[in-house]
Amino acid sequence: MNFSIAGKAFKLLLIAASLLGSSIYTFGQTNIAIAPNKMNVLYIGVDNPLSVAASNGSDEKVTVTVTGGGGTVSKLGSGLYNVQVTDLTDECLVNVYVDGKIAGSSPFRVRSLPAPFATVGGYSSGSKIKADSFSSQPGLGVFLKDFPFEVRYEVTGFTFTVGDDQGNIRTADCASALFTPRAKQLIDQYAKPGEMVTIDKIRVKDPSGKELKIPSLVYYIQ
Template identity: 30%
Template structure:
């Protein structure tokens, strides 16, 4: 820095002082010393001087010996040089004053996920992290500090229910000046239910006319990000699961496929598919008093109001109602008589015939038709009973 200094002009000193101070902040520790060293303000009026106002020049140079004036001018030169040197030293120290100091380096790898689908790309950020082991950061989550271990905050929260959860906080780090810088952050994580897929390959069957429940899950993907489709019929969500309604019979499973896709990173990815066979609901069995043939007591027969159609060992909620049947009685001499009903209930005439039965008599019920909730009409196998 080059400064042109006039020893005889107070204005030059003030101008130089102003130039020096322009390099310094208001709270600079050397600002006050420079103002004092290069002060050219007029002295205060003193009574012992006769209350005469003196200027800075008169105060220091009027009626002073030459040797004193030279000494004062030399002092002013030294003060200017010292001020210049102090400013340069201060400015140089400020170049790195606000830089953070670290004493430890370590490799870090941050991956978006450690679970990668086949055909996808594993991506991670690899970098060198600097640490200051002499001070720990302050990490606040919901205004509560985290436990810090080796300069890293440990965030733990119980995973109580599935879903996507967002969280965040602030990292506060002390600056070299003694203040704190704040660094906000946000993150999210996904909680999934523990799941396992067990597929009975011989039981991949849908039934016509009933809602077929299907459970679909993909590890690491929330259920709301899944898209499930079926090629034969329609599929709809039922809570966490799905219901499939096939529209056509497909005994060999050639045209019925359930496909699952997932929304991952804003893109739809195929997770796989599974084929199913589609069958008609099996025919029900006609029963009286819970029996589908055999020996029956006359009292048990008379206690029943009619014939019921039961789906044996079929777990779906589907009902059939008998719409017609014939009852044939075998009497003495081998003669037979038949009485018909156009509902699922015994007619009055059929009931009177039941009252006349004797032990050993045979009743034969055929021409049985039943209608199901799925809208189909089914002919049922005949049943027969021997009166005990």
């Protein structure tokens, strides 16, 4: 988007800014719109895209900075920026300058990513799964529920547990998102209708490399 937006494109960004709860300012004859591309929150450990428009400022005259939250900003293209933050706060400001003079600032909150959930085949913990459906799954998936960003987590390990025909507990430790050959063997041999399987000690790394422990999973085999 070009910063010299005097007509339709600038009006569209003003509408988007209003809907997203972001800020619109007037500096002299220049209107400024600061619109978060996702929501009015910046998240630690991920890219936070931001659109900034000035009605009377060409691309080279507009500068964007961030104060608070350990924020840094990089320009991705005309009117499009990426903000990264490191510190929790309710007082982070995105500042827009035109010709070196402050034209407006928009407040943001900085938050950690919400806790992710693990799943096997998209089934939530406590679900009943047919034996053949469970045995066909390659391992775990990790997701964030109702979250606007696409966030990639790395599963670094988990423990699979199932009871055998004599009532003994059989376990297999897995060092990635995939079931190991040992785990697959236990699934094929013992994950039969009427049995319960558990997956616990689930460990994942978020995009910043921080390791997290997330809730265990329980499935009932049909």
